Amino acid sequence: MALRLDKRINAPNIRDSAPHRWLIWSGGDSHVYRDNEGGQATRVWRPRRAPLRGCAPACRSTRRGAGPRPCRRPESPDWYLRDGYRALPPEWRPDPSFPLIPGTDVSGVVEAVADDVRGFNRGDEVYAMVRFPENLMKGSGAYAEYVSIPAPELALKPVGIDHVHAAGAPMSLLTAWQFLIELGHDEPNPFQSFRHEPVPLQGKTVLVNGASGGVGHLAVQLAKWKGARVIAVASSRNEALLRDLGADQFIDYTTTAAEEVVCDVDLVLDAVGGAKMGRFLHAVKRGGALFLVNPLGFIDHEEAETLGVTVSSTQVRSNGAQLAEAARLLANGTVRVIVDSTYPLSDVSRAHQRATSGRIQGKIVLTMD
Ligand SMILES: NC(=O)c1ccc[n+]([C@@H]2O[C@H](COP(=O)([O-])OP(=O)(O)OC[C@H]3O[C@@H](n4cnc5c(N)ncnc54)[C@H](OP(=O)(O)O)[C@@H]3O)[C@@H](O)[C@H]2O)c1
Incomplete structure (x- = not known):
């Protein structure tokens, strides 16, 4: 993968010269992916209408066996975009206006740098979440060999981890970071009238629901890093992994309702969502908080007020400075990205199918063929 770094304004775009890119040719129940060589439809995938399963990372390498392997990771917005946002x-x-190039997360090598960019050079290995939520509706273009990235969204790739793992990090890591550590911006919050504020974690008890997912497994590790006692909620096959990542207690949601066995936690981070999010209010102590990673459908605001629980959400935003800070944690192993599987970009349809299978652990990454 090659990256061109731009300022946010008048960003030059080199996608037109990109030799390979993958397009969603249409949205809705069926989706046709095409590359731009000859415009032939090369893969057709009719996705299930089953629940969207977060992310299918995908990454690709520019030259087999030659140098680092740049990667892309399909994120939740990829699914929503592909589906015409019918989950909303x-x-x-x-x-969304089709055709478009989806994908937000990348890890690769800088190929060109705009004149007014400082701090990055050709050949740097970098990672980023690209133009999100700015390009939420039109695709950030990461399913391509070349992608144009505003420099403020970029950070040097963590030393010691490969492009596959680096590509798995940006959106999920930034989401966990902005919920738990630092919001990092003053943009309006699309979910609520007030600014989301992370809470102190040192010595606190934090329950992470959906702990084995993209956001969840990184949230578990960030909370541990900040000195919290962490309760991880996921299905049983993820217990060993989550304990290895630092979870102090594990609850298998397929056999046990977490809110019935846990009480007085300081913070619940719900990375699952759905109609029953309000059940966690009873697991939180008065003065505590319930953070909703996917808040759509939450209706229990009055009950939260009665119980003295702050309910808050936010929308992740691209942030190179935060990725630079997090890179240190990834480099020294404090935070690990779990990769479920990798697929070549030409198998993007299969990667998405894998992601919807419901049995993924961590991230799926697309590699460059
Ligand atoms: N606010 C934002 O800006 C933002 C940013 C990124 C993502 N999101 C949203 O956050 C949510 C999570 O994203 P993600 O990428 O982390 O998804 P993901 O990778 O698919 O993870 C979801 C996890 O939830 C677990 N799970 C499913 N049903 C569960 C249940 N009933 N109880 C407990 N755990 C359950 C699954 O684990 P098992 O395999 O063990 O079942 C899975 O690992 C999505 O809704 C996404 O849209 C929001």
Whole structure:
């Protein structure tokens, strides 16, 4: 992968000269992926209407066996975009214009740098979440060999981890970071009228629901890093992994309702969502907080007020400075990205199918063929 670094404004775009890129040719129930060589439809995938399963990372390498392998990781927005955002209620539903190039997360090598960019050079190994939520509706273009990235969204790739693992990090890591550590911006919050504020974690008890997922497994590790006692909620096959990542207690949601066996926690980070999010209010102590990574459908605001629990959410935003800070944790092993599987970019459809299989652990990454 090659990256061109731009300032946010008048960002030059080199996608037109990219030799390989993958497009969603249409949205809706069926989706046709095409590359731009001859415009032939090369893969057709009719996704299930089953629950969207977070992310299918995908990454690719520019030359087999030659140098580092740049990667892409399909993220939740990829699914939503591919599906025409039908997971969202009508009033929230944007109108994506097809064809488009999806993908937000990348790890690769800088190929060109705009004149006014400082701090990055050709040949640097970098990682980023690209133009999110700015390009939420039109695709950030990461399913391509070349991608144009505003320099403020970029950070040097963590030393000691490969492009596959680095590509698995940006969106999930930034989400966990901005919920738990530092918001990092003053942009309006699309989910609520007030600014999301992370809470102190040192010595606190934090329950992470959906702990084995992209956001969840990184949230577990960040909370541990900040000195919290962490309760991880996931299915049993993920117990060993989550304990290895630092979870102090594990609850298998397939056999036990976490809110019935846990009480007085300081913070619940719910990285699952759905109609029953409010059940966690009873697991939180008065003065504590319930953070909703996917807040759509939460209706129990009055009960939260009665119980004295702060309910808050935010939308992740691209942030190179935070990725630079997190890179130190990735480099020294404090935080690990778990990679479920990798697929060549030409198998993007299969990567998405894998992600919807419901049995993924961590991230799926697309590699460059
Ligand atoms: N606010 C934002 O800006 C933002 C950013 C990124 C993502 N999100 C949202 O956050 C959510 C999570 O994203 P993700 O990428 O982490 O998804 P993911 O990788 O698919 O992870 C979801 C995890 O939830 C677990 N799970 C499923 N049902 C569960 C249940 N009933 N109880 C407990 N755990 C359950 C699954 O584990 P098992 O395999 O063990 O079942 C899975 O590992 C998505 O809704 C996504 O849209 C929001």
